[in-house]
Amino acid sequence: xxxxxIHRESGTPLYFQVAExxxxxxxxxALPPGTRLPGTRMLSGELDVSRTTVMQAYALLxxxxxxxxxxxxxxxxxxxxxxxxxQQPKERILDLASGLPxxxxxxxxSISRALRDILRTFPEAALLGSPPEGLExxxxxxxxxxxxxxxxxSWENLFVTAGLQEGLATLLKTLAVSGTQxxxxxxxxxxxxxxxxxxxxxxxxxxxxxxxxxxxIVSEMKPSDALYLIPSFHNPLGRTLPLGLRRSILAETVxxxxxxxxxxAYGELRYGEESVPxxxxxxxxxxxxxxxxFSQVLFxxxxxxxxxxxxxxxxxxxxxRKIRTGGASSLVQxxxxxxxxxxxxxxxxxxxxxxxxxxxxxxxxxxxRALPGYPFxxxxxxxxxxxxxxxxxxxxxxxxxxxxxxxxxxxxxxSVSGKQVEAVRLSISRHGAQALAGAVCxxxxxxxxx
Numbered sequence: 001x002x003x004x005x006i007h008r009e010s011g012t013p014l015y016f017q018v019a020e021x022x023x024x025x026x027x028x029x030a031l032p033p034g035t036r037l038p039g040t041r042m043l044s045g046e047l048d049v050s051r052t053t054v055m056q057a058y059a060l061l062x063x064x065x066x067x068x069x070x071x072x073x074x075x076x077x078x079x080x081x082x083x084x085x086x087q088q089p090k091e092r093i094l095d096l097a098s099g100l101p102x103x104x105x106x107x108x109x110s111i112s113r114a115l116r117d118i119l120r121t122f123p124e125a126a127l128l129g130s131p132p133e134g135l136e137x138x139x140x141x142x143x144x145x146x147x148x149x150x151x152x153x154s155w156e157n158l159f160v161t162a163g164l165q166e167g168l169a170t171l172l173k174t175l176a177v178s179g180t181q182x183x184x185x186x187x188x189x190x191x192x193x194x195x196x197x198x199x200x201x202x203x204x205x206x207x208x209x210x211x212x213x214x215x216x217i218v219s220e221m222k223p224s225d226a227l228y229l230i231p232s233f234h235n236p237l238g239r240t241l242p243l244g245l246r247r248s249i250l251a252e253t254v255x256x257x258x259x260x261x262x263x264x265a266y267g268e269l270r271y272g273e274e275s276v277p278x279x280x281x282x283x284x285x286x287x288x289x290x291x292x293x294f295s296q297v298l299f300x301x302x303x304x305x306x307x308x309x310x311x312x313x314x315x316x317x318x319x320x321r322k323i324r325t326g327g328a329s330s331l332v333q334x335x336x337x338x339x340x341x342x343x344x345x346x347x348x349x350x351x352x353x354x355x356x357x358x359x360x361x362x363x364x365x366x367x368x369r370a371l372p373g374y375p376f377x378x379x380x381x382x383x384x385x386x387x388x389x390x391x392x393x394x395x396x397x398x399x400x401x402x403x404x405x406x407x408x409x410x411x412x413x414x415s416v417s418g419k420q421v422e423a424v425r426l427s428i429s430r431h432g433a434q435a436l437a438g439a440v441c442x443x444x445x446x447x448x449x450x
Contacts, residue, residue, distance in 0.1 A: 394424050
């Protein structure tokens with residue numbers, strides 16, 4: 001007997017619920033390699049679902065390399081390290097460095113349909129230019145979308161950008177023009193933010209490694225200082241700042257007049273049990289400048305993001321965009337508007353959240369079993385996991401894994417000071433659960449040869 005919780009009113013297909021729970025059992029080690037799963041007739045009777053439902057679930061798991069179907073003998077859990085071996089085939093590279101999505105996450109059909117409809121109905125508007133702040137209908141809809149994250153905002157203060165990165169570059173220039181002189185960042189952070197700040201001749205200074213000490217540092221800042229934070233599902237750490245700490249930081253920024261840039265690139269990808277409110281949603285968010293995007297794991301190549309600014313900065317930001325980049329693609333803006341209004345975006349994000357939860361559970365389970373001496377913090381959302389590599393520099397760990405066909409990002413890549421870091425960043429966006437578990441086996445083998 002194998003008990004699996006079924007939520008019949010959830011809207012998620014029953015076969016997917018069965019497959020997802022079995023994935024969790026396998027990734028946690030509750031169903032070890034070689035375990036024979038119940039027959040389709042027996043399990044369908046136990047769960048009170050059709051036999052076809054169970055067969056579809058097993059077929060899905062087989063396609064992901066999690067189980068092996070052996071005709072009348074049944075379905076068996078595939079081993080990880082034992083089955084995949086320690087040497088990854090040279091023709092297959094497992095990329096755990098890239099933040100690009102696997103194609104099963106990209107809503108290709110919805111995008112194709114929307115583009116056909118737009119070009120058939122509004123060809124001229126779609127192919128002409130957009131104002132620097134973006135198309136008004138989309139800006140109004142995005143404010144409503146942001147409300148789902150608890151963010152109160154006015155559409156007049158929302159700017160559509162050609163990706164979150166372009167939004168950050170615009171925002172840093174806007175702050176520099178408006179009198180900001182220093183940008184404070186975490187010691188390990190998104191490296192392009194540091195490069196962009198220095199390009200605007202801003203002094204870059206590091207916050208303490210312990211986030212609990214940030215409010216004390218902010219209390220000593222001046223209006224010419226600004227703070228860059230990735231509070232939810234941090235890149236590269238995967239960490240999420242607790243609510244109490246968020247409010248303490250913001251209370252100090254209100255008192256000191258310090259701007260806060262909130263990079264919420266992966267804020268839409270929460271799969272933890274607890275709600276994670278954006279900084280911008282909190283009562284103390286008077287000084288928060290918000291950068292949002294839901295394109296990062298759905299269609300990054302389309303380059304879409306948006307900014308929520310303070311009214312005092314909106315005019316300067318508009319002038320900066322007009323000179324530097326102009327408006328974002330009208331076609332992309334109309335596509336996003338269509339995806340939101342039809343509900344296709346919500347469905348794609350729901351699928352992405354489920355897949356990221358499955359993949360992260362598989363990855364963390366595999367690390368716990370194959371690399372027990374390598375500490376990590378399990379993220380509550382997003383696509384990145386920070387794995388410490390005690391005794392091995394991040395660059396060395398990456399080099400050893402690369403020789404066996406697994407790509408990782410070295411911890412040093414994210415260090416503002418450039419010092420050696422004994423850690424690597426792993427991404428779950430490119431591969432499914434079984435491939436991620438196999439990659440961990442390769443890492444374990446590569447790092448054991450000291």
